[in-house]
Amino acid sequence: MNTERLDWHVTMHFLDDIPPSNQSMTWQEHVFPVLENLSLDSVAGFKTSFDELIQRVNQQPGGYAEGDGSIGIVGPEGDWKIVGTLYEMQDEIIHVELLGNGPSDILRWLIEALDCQSDQCVVQVLQAGFFIGFDAFQNWNDHLRFPRNRP
Numbered sequence: 001m002n003t004e005r006l007d008w009h010v011t012m013h014f015l016d017d018i019p020p021s022n023q024s025m026t027w028q029e030h031v032f033p034v035l036e037n038l039s040l041d042s043v044a045g046f047k048t049s050f051d052e053l054i055q056r057v058n059q060q061p062g063g064y065a066e067g068d069g070s071i072g073i074v075g076p077e078g079d080w081k082i083v084g085t086l087y088e089m090q091d092e093i094i095h096v097e098l099l100g101n102g103p104s105d106i107l108r109w110l111i112e113a114l115d116c117q118s119d120q121c122v123v124q125v126l127q128a129g130f131f132i133g134f135d136a137f138q139n140w141n142d143h144l145r146f147p148r149n150r151p
Contacts, residue, residue, distance in 0.1 A: 013043040035131040045092035047115035
């Protein structure tokens with residue numbers, strides 16, 4: 001069994017009213033419910049301020065955040081790591097760019113730290129160029145971390 005971890009590279013955006021997925025796409029042997037016709041012009045800033053999120057990340061075990069927007073969270077055994085950048089305007093987080101891999105509970109913690117519900121979070125998978133809802137992203141993350149039939 002291949003135990004090599006696959007990393008994702010995504011951006012997360014807040015959107016009050018996410019349109020339903022009406023198309024699926026297969027990428028890396030996984031089927032995604034893709035959000036079509038999604039315009040980033042309609043996204044809003046996250047409810048948590050930039051300074052609040054920096055403080056929350058720094059309080060998270062294994063977390064670090066800097067005033068330039070750099071963030072990271074490392075697993076207790078060093079078995080996973082997520083790094084990223086917070087993009088803000090006037091202390092409002094516009095979007096979050098993340099690279100790495102980590103357990104579902106840390107992804108849930110992150111959107112809670114952003115004061116965002118899973119049905120308000122849109123994730124752009126940068127490697128593939130499409131948008132999916134947070135729950136679909138979390139399912140893909142679980143598939144990457146715990147593959148059932150990967151040789």
